[in-house]
Amino acid sequence: MAATTVEPPRTPVREPERVPRRVGFSQTLGRLDVKLSPYLYISPFFLLFAVVGLFPLAYTAWVSVHDWHLLGGQGDFVGIQNYVDVVQQPRFLTALRNTFSIFLLSSVPQVIAAILIAAVLDANLRARTFWRMGVLLPYVVAPVAVSLIFSKVFADGAGVINEMLGLVGVDPVRWHADTLASHVAISSMVNFRWTGYNALIFLAAMQAIPRDLYEAAVIDGASRVRQFFSVTVPMLRPTIIFIVITATIGGLQIFDEPRMFDQFGLGGADRQWMTVTMYLYELGWGAQKSFGRAAAVAWILFLIIVAIGVVNFALSRRISSTGPSKGGRR
Template identity: 80%
Template structure:
């Protein structure tokens, strides 16, 4: 008796199955294609340039290997730029995180005109970085700045904001905090509004006040958002350029490069007196590796703290 061959599914069913399998990849493909063009390709090309004696005027030179990296690391300005970058980053990231959480907690409370205040904290982020830098450079002027004028009214000697290392870092960090605190505040505010209100009601029934509720309920629920803000602040803080570049009229990071950051040093190597794209690319790759390493360390530490807090909460 002859057996009948199994009939093939209709074309419509086969196309439907193919669509289910392929369409998700087609939907996300534009992002990866664009990222490869504007992200991966420049990154790989920068690594290629960093291995050559490449100049702005002369173009590509001979292959020198890691010599550009060795020359850059041995220059004293590299250590100065690295110190300044970390100093400004810490002076801006830590106060910014604390202030953003505190302001978000106030905006999350039952206050009048909440929409007005929530829109207000975002205004500094909308202002152009050039305008913010120019205004703050005048506020922190050594001779006629408003900050020194106010300090003189209370009997405090004028601070040399453009001469002392720490003072210049504090002034530049103030610009960064002014621009980015409101942005991070809205991120924390959105996370706070997603916290179930039943938790707050249970805490109030147990007799916890607002401060205890904030640290025992709000902060633990914000751990994923805190991790996100810390990682993004690290990536942005180590690439700071606009604020220190426009802090004075010369844009060189001070007479002794006392506030020159890594990105400013990169700019000076590529478009300054040396005009060495090879060394500038080497600095760019060193900065990239540094950001990745510090970002991974921050992510691992915050994840460990978050998991430890969750385990402790579950144990209780």
């Protein structure tokens, strides 16, 4: 038999250990810059919002649960008693009714007029930039100036509107005495200031609509009116909801126009055009000087705005979810 040789076991060759590479200070700063820069860029907004938004909101909530007086300062803790007292006041219910009434009389005509103006501005007009700038001019005018001018236009005795009505044999309207007439006058001020602003928002949304839709409608034989109601308005649904919600929030906070509607600034002899913010001002700086109840009114108004925001979110999700089905049919 041939002798078999046994080879000695081979010792594994060890690779030289890699020395960990040190990361330079500049590279560390570069990584931190990539990770932290986006947060640093947006941090000023959140810091400013915390100072001028969240802190006043939280402090108002603290004031609303105390018997807080303008001159005496903080009093005893009363819980939700300020809220109960406010809700039980007939004047608060009147102010809430007036606020929503002025909102309805202003927002509905305002949205309709803004869409029509935007449709005209979207057409092939000469000097389009001039007309687009022109509709924004009322928004630039100070609300106090608008209120002073319109208070003279809607004067009970020798107002411009009553003089025009007298020329056609119509009895003069008591703009400062009748509840509905005062709401119409104040809503006219709001419409004058905000219609052009909303028209530009609708114009931007109209220009984002694909032109292929209009070309297909023309091929199908649709007229301009048919194109407006079948193409333009459905494509503007999210924008319409946005405008309605922002108009609602602004309408709930209306203060300048009704306060400057007469020389007293109390909302009328019977408070026929007093709004919620005017009632808040009267509670805090009027005869009662109750900051606790005024803060409770502010938080009730805030909760109403939040409820409207939730409705806006639900409607927006429902509109965004509507579209072509999987089978391709609408």
